[in-house]
Amino acid sequence: MQSIRRRLTISYTIALTATIVVFGVALYWERRQSSEREAEQQLEVRLAEESHFAIRWLQAQARRGPVVVGLPNLGQRDSTYELVSDARGLFEGMRDYLFVADDFGRLVYVSPPARDLTPQALVEVRRIILRQPVVDQRGQLELLPGEARFRFLLQPVGSVSGELGSILVAAQPSTELNGPAQLLVSMILVAPLILLASTLLGYWLAGRSLRPVDTMVEELEAIQDGRSLHRRLAVPTGEDELSRLAQKLNAMLSRVEQSFNALRRFTADASHELKTPLMVLRAGVERSLTDPQTPNDLVGSLDETLRQINQMSELVTNLLTLARADEGRAGLVLAEADLRNLVHEALETAELLGTEQGVDILSDLPTEPVVVPIDAPRIRQLLLNLVTNAVKYTGSGGQVSIGLRSEAALATLTVADTGIGIAPGDLEHVFERFWRADPARSRTGDRPGTGLGLAICKWVAEAHGGTIEVQSRPGRGTIFTVTLPQVVPETPLVTSTE
């Protein structure tokens, strides 16, 4: 139950995290692309403006006079002329790289940032400038090795005098794109909050939708035996899966109840209907047995017949008792009694049986009375069952010990033997109806028993609000332990139809 809720929540969270990550990456990537494009465009516009401005200015200067003087040796820059116009002062302040070349492609001016360029870079610039014909050209070139490529714009100056050939402006696109970075920061800050909130919400939702299942499990747990089998699950309103599940479970419960009732009724009816014929049989046999005129050779077989009738009556009575117990109707008539007296009675029988089989009977009874509210005939039946079994499965020379203790308002009866024991795999079945252990326990020639004895014992113990347990080691012996509460249970055990 809890695990389904947890699994659902974990699945939600994983799905949501994946969604957020994919969405975030896509958004970031797209945003970065567009930022770059934007920066590129801005750069191009800037270059165009700068170029245009510089050309206008140079053209204006050229109309007034020469702008270039032949000055030998501008050092390594391979120039023999120098820009002498006022434009020079203006160009000195330019942030971007600006190159002015004469008609022959010789550089007559290089703006300050470009003066630190390597010769290779200048060669590259000149190579571009020398391309013929000089028209508007855009492109990329590498000026600083290892850094982002520069965007450039090459335009002819078109001066009247012909001293100036072209101008080239170049700039690096900005590497700092603020937009995507900010987006990333926001996402990293916000995503955990969203995840936490949705996990909590998911947990709550899962719990809410699973609550009817919880309720159903509780209701089903309450249906344990024949007495509660008439109960049904509350069907949630609506036509959803849960309400259909509840309906199907209820339908199944109805079928289980029907077959359970049919079986119980059959057992009860059959046992009941068997009683009268058994009574009649017994009456006839008993009459013949007690009739002094019955020849002796018939008495033996009549006696065996009576014994069989008794066994059958016992079986029928036990079946009926258990069938009623399943209905919750076979109540007990409780009266306070000293358990020691009942144990004493059973001890005599045990001792008689033991004498016959060569089994020693030991007992350990307290000196103080052990007063327990009991249905004496039932407890007597339980004791005789356990004792008879114990003697039966203990070989000559063995021992059967019967103990009684009283501790903390709990009376504990033990019947221990040193007999053949019960295989570990069989232990859990010994209290089942009609269960028989391996053939060793029902050797031919032995009284087969009804197979209900221990089932009845279990019912008797439990109907008193007590327990019965068995421990055994094959070849070493078996201990049956019965506990009975010494206080009257709160729910009345005596049932009545009134």
Next chain:
Amino acid sequence: MKLLVVEDDKTVGQYVKRGLEEQQYIADWVENGSEALKLASSAHYDLMILDLRLPGMTGLEVLRTARDRGLTLPILVLTAQDGVEFKVDALRAGADDYVTKPFAFEELLARIEALSRRPRALSSRALQLADLELDLDAREVRRNGTVIELTPKEYLVLEYLMRHPGRVMSRTLITEYAWDYHFDPGTNIVDVVINRLRKKVDADFAQKLVHTVRGVGYVVKG
């Protein structure tokens, strides 16, 4: 002592009637409730044995009607239903005791005896055979005036045999009486009891009273 048996099953009815007559009771047997009420109101009976399951008027209805009419005779109920509630219902409706079917006849006799608070027709409160005496009230056994200590089961077995002197009683009948007809240990536990009884009752005397009839059972006779 006059008894009224109300039982619709002919075999059971006849069996009870004949068995009671053998014990020197006077028994009338009717098969339905209305007839039972008619008889009980018009003639005197010392006790009624009433089956709970009757055609027409049920046993419970007969019980209630009888008590409503002021009939005070003890009523012993026969029931095939061993659910406690049936017994409780019957006792509430005015029954004095119940016997669950199938029952041993001795059990029925014991209940009748207890209810009528009188010794059984021909039995006194003491049984005697030769110099062996059995006091039913004190549950005491004497031979030749000397008290013999018996365990409860030994006493019951001896009592049963003494109730039927000269009659061979089978092992199953003895077991039923001393324990319960539900109890069947699967061994001849009765033999063990008889052996002990012999030691206590017969060993010191020349005249043996407890006898074995091979393959049949046991008998006490002088």
